[in-house]
Amino acid sequence: MRHLLSIEQLSKVEIEAILDRAESFAEVGRRDIKKVPTLRGRTVVTLFYESSTRTSSSFELAAKRLSADLVSVRAAGSSVDKGESLKDTIATLSAYEPAAIVLRHPHAGAAHMVANWADATVVNAGDGKHEHPSQALLDVYTLRRQLGSLDGKRIWIVGDVLHSRVARSNLIAFKAMGAELTVCGPPALIPRGLEQLGCEVTHSLDRLGEAEVVYALRLQRERMQESFVPSLREYAAHFQIDSRRLGRRQLLMHPGPVNRGVELSGEVIDSPQSLIAEQVASGLVVRMAILYELLASSDGERASAHRNGAGRPTPIGQPA
């Protein structure tokens, strides 16, 4: 695997390899010294054109835990503000010969384009409304720890699917892992033709009880102005996941940040069924695993070792 651009590119076996690697990093996280020397002397650039808390912080901490040198660039306050094109920005950053560029961009396909321009390995940290593969991997990881396997499990994805890259990547990833998928939301917020991804589409929470996992999506407030839904209150009345709708055995997930009282009620966020905090914790180890698999294991390693003249980086206590 040279780049991580989409979940679509990964087979079930490849997804599981990353998750297994993440399990081993979870063990590293329980040590006093949580760092491994794997990427010592190599540079990771995080380039974020959109605001982010979880994704940027966990990729940056993951790179540091792997001993990489980290350069974080935010579009705001950089040359991007001065009108520099994405292509020119990538050329500039490539002068540092980074091993990896982690890119968050408001437009679909941006990571694919950068992968064609740069020598570095490219990790898609969210491209427009298209894909968010690392989020899907950490969600599968979180669920696998809870359920063992996703095979045959019923997962409902509820909310604003139209504007959600998380929904798209997770649909593909959950499907690849064998789950049965239902998508639920107001008609204007479900893209036309989504069924072709192999999910059922409904506009009512009546059958929510059949789900083992309920994955709620963020409703962005600016959607009201575009009349996707008439009001927040109307949305909450029909689509909010609250303690009345969520059964006790159902697991609850959300990619964050949550609009309390809109897509989720306060009590379910803080309930023991909620995996939201686990998702964030998983984010770190899964992103360590992504960087490791791309930069340090098998074929990725040969190319980069050659480029950087470094020997085989062996993480402390890692399985081969």
Place this chain on the structure above:
Amino acid sequence: MSLAQLDMRVGEGADLVLRRATVLDPVAGIDARHDVVIRDGSIAELAAPGEALAEGIEEIDAGALHAFPAFFDPHVHLRTPGQEHKEDIETGSRSAAAGGYCGVLAMANTEPPVSTPADIEALRTSARAAASVRVGFLATVTSAMQGEELTEMASLREAGACGFSDDGLPIRSALVLRRALQYQRLCGGTIALHEEDPDLSGTGVMHEGPVSAVLGLDGIPSISESTMIARDAALAGYEGGRIHVQHLSAAESVEAVRAAKAGGVQISCEASPHHLCLTDEAVRSLDPHRFKMNPPLRTEADRQALIEGLRDGTIDCVATDHAPHAPEEKEVPFEAAAMGVTGLETAFASLYTELVIPGVLDLALLIERMAGGAEPFGIERPSLAPGSEANIALCDLGAEWTVGEDGYESRSSNSWCGGRKLTGRVLMTLAGGQVAYRLRSFSLGVAA
């Protein structure tokens, strides 16, 4: 209006003989092998093969070649004034000549838009200095394409505007279009319409459907186009106006035009080679150079409906919507890239390769539609009948070539065909009686 009234660079009329060419002009009823004799820029004679006298004039062995009436494109963007980094009259008309065209109509959405008689006069002067093929200019319907006040349509017609269009933008207000159609009774001039409901299109960048759902790209629904066509056909019918619908993309749109024609509306329409050859599946590559344009590529069912419309005459002609853009306007993510692709140099070869060779369309029908873009604007179509001005596309239907390998005549390279292998190539074009184009590697067999 005769074709010769459109402007081009003044030059010497050609004198040559196309020896034993297969001559096909379905409208003139010509389908046979002839020696085509061209004298002083006119078709002097279609002689029996090998019989024409050619004392002292250039002679071309066309025994393996086809001579068609040169094509006419009612929809190109020459980008002048204001965007000459993309194209200008010289490069755009050269690109047209390389595609076998003898004439084009240039759209008015330039910077600034072509909205005054002085704009038209200046462009016509430039065309007389630089154009390799006949070029007509459209003026905008509304002043500066604002969609509010009408341009001085009568004065624009007197200055030589071949018609009117706000192409690039729809005419949002039904009342404004109604007023333009009323005014048309005074001054003539077909109104060409870019049909799209701006509210329904919204921030869309591709066809709305399963592919846009997967890619997370905002969709442009088919109904954005078809509802506006239905509205404007009703307006034209009511006012007795003459409209031409540009770049049809959706099955519903073909149906809307078909219904309007059946209802007696004076309506014509066009379809582009890329909509006839590609579908939104191509957008999965997220390559904006080749696959981002407006209207967007739609589904296979839409493509089939366009082909059927072309076949049954609902669609009158092929138009490329040749839309050159500079590399930096396309080397950006799909959503941020400029809309439009170039198409003049590949229109015939792409349709011949994709539709004629597989047996979907008749060669004669394609030739008829390729030259059919003049009539909707009241301009006579190019003809191979003796006595006509020489407007001829000389083609080798067996030639295989890869698009872009030798560069482009256009200043821009955003061809939707870039990298494709096509069969059928224009070797030489006569436009306005002059030799407008010769493929560089095409050596002419000059008679001793």
